[in-house]
Amino acid sequence: MDHMSPIERWLRGIALTVVVLFFMFPIFWIVLMSLQTNETILRSPPSMVFEPTFGNYVAIIAGRLDSNVASMGIAFMDNLWNSILLSVGSVAVALLLGVPAAYAFARHKFRGSEEVAFTLLSFRFAPPLLVLLPLSLYFQQIGLANTYLGLIWVYQLICLPLILWIVRGYFEDISPDLEHAYRIAGHSWLSTFRRIALPLAGPGIAAAGLLAFIFAWNNFIFALVLASADKQPVTVGALAFVTASGIQYGQIAAAIVLSIAPTLALALYAQRYLVEGLSLGAVKG
Amino acid sequence: MPELRIEDLTKRFKGEAVLDGVSLTVEDGETLTLFGPSGAGKTVLLRCIAGAVDPEDGRILIGGEDMQDVAPEHRGIGMAFQNFALFPHMTAFDNIASPLTAQRRSRDAVREGVERVAKLLKIDHVLSHAPRALSNGQKQRTALARALAASPGLLLLDDPLRNVDAKLRFEMRLELPRLLADQGATVIYVTQDYKEAMALGDRIAVLSDGKIAQVGTPEEIYRRPASIEIARLFGDPTINLLDVVPEKDGAGVFARLSNQRVPLHGGLEAAVGRDCVLGLRPEALRFSANEDGIPVMIEAETPFNEKTVTLVVTARGREILISRPAGTPAPASGAAQIAADATDALLFDRATQARIVPDRDGGSTSEAAA
Numbered sequence: 001m002d003h004m005s006p007i008e009r010w011l012r013g014i015a016l017t018v019v020v021l022f023f024m025f026p027i028f029w030i031v032l033m034s035l036q037t038n039e040t041i042l043r044s045p046p047s048m049v050f051e052p053t054f055g056n057y058v059a060i061i062a063g064r065l066d067s068n069v070a071s072m073g074i075a076f077m078d079n080l081w082n083s084i085l086l087s088v089g090s091v092a093v094a095l096l097l098g099v100p101a102a103y104a105f106a107r108h109k110f111r112g113s114e115e116v117a118f119t120l121l122s123f124r125f126a127p128p129l130l131v132l133l134p135l136s137l138y139f140q141q142i143g144l145a146n147t148y149l150g151l152i153w154v155y156q157l158i159c160l161p162l163i164l165w166i167v168r169g170y171f172e173d174i175s176p177d178l179e180h181a182y183r184i185a186g187h188s189w190l191s192t193f194r195r196i197a198l199p200l201a202g203p204g205i206a207a208a209g210l211l212a213f214i215f216a217w218n219n220f221i222f223a224l225v226l227a228s229a230d231k232q233p234v235t236v237g238a239l240a241f242v243t244a245s246g247i248q249y250g251q252i253a254a255a256i257v258l259s260i261a262p263t264l265a266l267a268l269y270a271q272r273y274l275v276e277g278l279s280l281g282a283v284k285g
Numbered sequence: 286m287p288e289l290r291i292e293d294l295t296k297r298f299k300g301e302a303v304l305d306g307v308s309l310t311v312e313d314g315e316t317l318t319l320f321g322p323s324g325a326g327k328t329v330l331l332r333c334i335a336g337a338v339d340p341e342d343g344r345i346l347i348g349g350e351d352m353q354d355v356a357p358e359h360r361g362i363g364m365a366f367q368n369f370a371l372f373p374h375m376t377a378f379d380n381i382a383s384p385l386t387a388q389r390r391s392r393d394a395v396r397e398g399v400e401r402v403a404k405l406l407k408i409d410h411v412l413s414h415a416p417r418a419l420s421n422g423q424k425q426r427t428a429l430a431r432a433l434a435a436s437p438g439l440l441l442l443d444d445p446l447r448n449v450d451a452k453l454r455f456e457m458r459l460e461l462p463r464l465l466a467d468q469g470a471t472v473i474y475v476t477q478d479y480k481e482a483m484a485l486g487d488r489i490a491v492l493s494d495g496k497i498a499q500v501g502t503p504e505e506i507y508r509r510p511a512s513i514e515i516a517r518l519f520g521d522p523t524i525n526l527l528d529v530v531p532e533k534d535g536a537g538v539f540a541r542l543s544n545q546r547v548p549l550h551g552g553l554e555a556a557v558g559r560d561c562v563l564g565l566r567p568e569a570l571r572f573s574a575n576e577d578g579i580p581v582m583i584e585a586e587t588p589f590n591e592k593t594v595t596l597v598v599t600a601r602g603r604e605i606l607i608s609r610p611a612g613t614p615a616p617a618s619g620a621a622q623i624a625a626d627a628t629d630a631l632l633f634d635r636a637t638q639a640r641i642v643p644d645r646d647g648g649s650t651s652e653a654a655a
Contacts, residue, residue, distance in 0.1 A: 177370040180337040183357040184364045185431065186387030199374050 027260075033253035041249045056254035076255055078230065079237030084262065085148060086223070086233055087216040090155035091209055097156070098163035099205060103197060105164070106171035107179075120164055123157045128221045131157065136225055146228045154222050159212040166211070170204030171197060206273040210266060217263050234259040287348030287361075287438045288313045289334070289471055294343035296329055303329045304340065305495035316465055316472040318486030320479065322518065326495045327475045328367065331441050334473070335364050347439055358387065363437035363470070367444040369428040371416040377403075377427045378412040384435035402430045405464065422453040433468060440470040444477060458484050479519045483507070491515050509631075513562060513638045516631060522567045522594050522606045528635065529563045531556045540630075543600045545579045548627040552643030560635040567594065567608035569629035572615045578622025581605065586617060597623065 035052040144150030220235040289311040296304040332338040336357035345352040403409040406426040483503040491498040499511040510516040529540040539546040581597035
């Protein structure tokens with residue numbers, strides 16, 4: 001890296017800038033939009049010069065959507081709360097089930113273990129709609145439709161395979177000798193799992209958990225079909241901004257900023273673990 | 286301290302027998318070195334004893350108790366791994382403390398125990414370090430300390446000096462016997478280094494292709510190896526192996542090398558006329574001033590610190606290594622004559638590779654030279 005010529009360094013800088021601009025621009029633009037009224041957003045040609053207003057945020061947080069035609073209530077903050085509840089809940093359940101399962105698949109080769117693991121992964125191959133229609137019928141009958149519990153259960157289709165397969169790789173990368181050594185030292189298998197396997201796979205579990213959280217957060221179709229208004233997450237809730245009297249771009253933008261904020265904050269916070277975790281797993285130590 | 290008995294132990298990996306009917310007894314308080322080339326099954330055997338690997342067949346008895354259904358944590362074993370297997374997320378202290386915390390000892394007792402063994406192994410100044418901050422030698426000592434910490438009755442050491450540098454290996458080879466004796470434990474020490482095996486073991490078990498090829502004291506293994514392979518594994522420079530057909534005349538049994546007699550043990554009469562391999566240790570050969578020696582040409586001389594090894598070639602082109610203490614005079618080049626000490630000559634059957642045991646083994650020199 002040190003022996004780059006100035007031109008190379010310069011070109012490199014430009015390339016990086018272009019990439020960052022390309023990926024950051026939509027987010028930047030959304031933030032700009034969220035601070036404008038519908039009129040300034042829709043003017044032509046678009047301009048970066050405007051008088052910033054927090055009206056969109058105020059409307060969303062207050063739950064009142066005022067258009068030039070009518071005024072209606074929206075439950076965006078409830079949606080946000082639903083999103084948090086559903087994502088956190090389903091990732092927690094997936095970790096609770098997936099991590100021990102991943103350990104079992106990594107350490108114990110039993111008859112049919114590969115098949116079971118693959119079947120779990122295959123849940124992610126099927127188009128969600130294929131599962132959803134029969135599932136919604138079942139859920140109606142057993143009373144799980146439109147409950148948090150039912151949604152968290154269905155979200156396992158997204159979270160569980162992800163966590164299972166990522167974390168399994170991490171457990172496989174831990175030298176079995178470490179666990180043997182701890183057991184020979186006199187500890188039970190359970191405390192070996194807790195004291196050796198879990199901490200050493202920690203970065204991987206964190207990375208898998210974060211990814212699962214993002215996937216759960218961004219899920220749209222399951223909640224659209226299985227939840228009614230009071231249980232819907234932000235992804236579905238944002239549909240409310242498409243009203244009969246027009247599309248409220250400013251408020252949609254503000255809603256998007258609010259809804260990506262938690263995942264963005266979490267990703268930034270866990271970035272170190274995420275990169276470290278995802279790359280550590282790739283290298284056999 | 287318990288006695289370890291292994292009966293007919295068999296372990297297969299993908300149909301291939303790694304351990305093939307291994308039977309072995311390690312006496313109470315004895316140090317047995319398990320020696321063998323890589324891939325012989327030494328580590329697998331150790332893991333079976335520790336309970337990390339389940340054997341297909343056979344029994345393992347520790348202190349007379351069958352270990353079949355006993356979990357690794359209840360076998361009362363201390364083990365040091367070849368790759369150290371230190372817990373990377375714990376300090377050296379916590380690593381060494383792990384066998385003590387398992388016994389739910391008080392915090393003070395744990396600290397006391399760790400410090401005692403750390404002082405013994407001279408690592409008390411690095412106890413707060415994480416394993417990655419330790420040098421290889423310190424890692425090795427930490428691993429050893431962890432194995433010793435709870436004073437286990439049975440100690441399994443899997444080539445603990447394999448991954449450390451030559452100087453440290455030499456130091457530890459001097460220190461270990463006393464350390465192990467102080468522990469009073471029954472020890473199995475795995476190694477690939479014959480010098481280590483001879484220096485540390487009360488007895489040596491030679492494992493080859495999943496079978497125990499020979500068990501005996503270091504002296505027995507060196508002087509009376511059971512087969513050509515074992516003779517070759519012990520000794521540096523390696524033993525000279527020469528195809529011969531023993532003969533007999535009025536003076537006794539002998540082998541003919543370049544038309545000169547190499548007298549053999551008198552009890553080897555049964556070998557006369559058979560295809561054999563004569564094994565001569567390089568240090569059992571010497572240059573001779575007599576005309577009746579074996580005529581050879583000197584090819585090359587390699588001086589080591591304590592000895593000099595000379596490669597010579599016989600008239601028929603057979604290469605022979607001769608070792609002598611450094612400083613002893615000897616011809617440096619050209620033609621020379623060598624002679625062998627008959628007592629140290631070993632005779633193997635060429636077909637079975639097994640040593641041909643003289644009728645009266647361990648007989649006196651006069652009998653052999655007669």
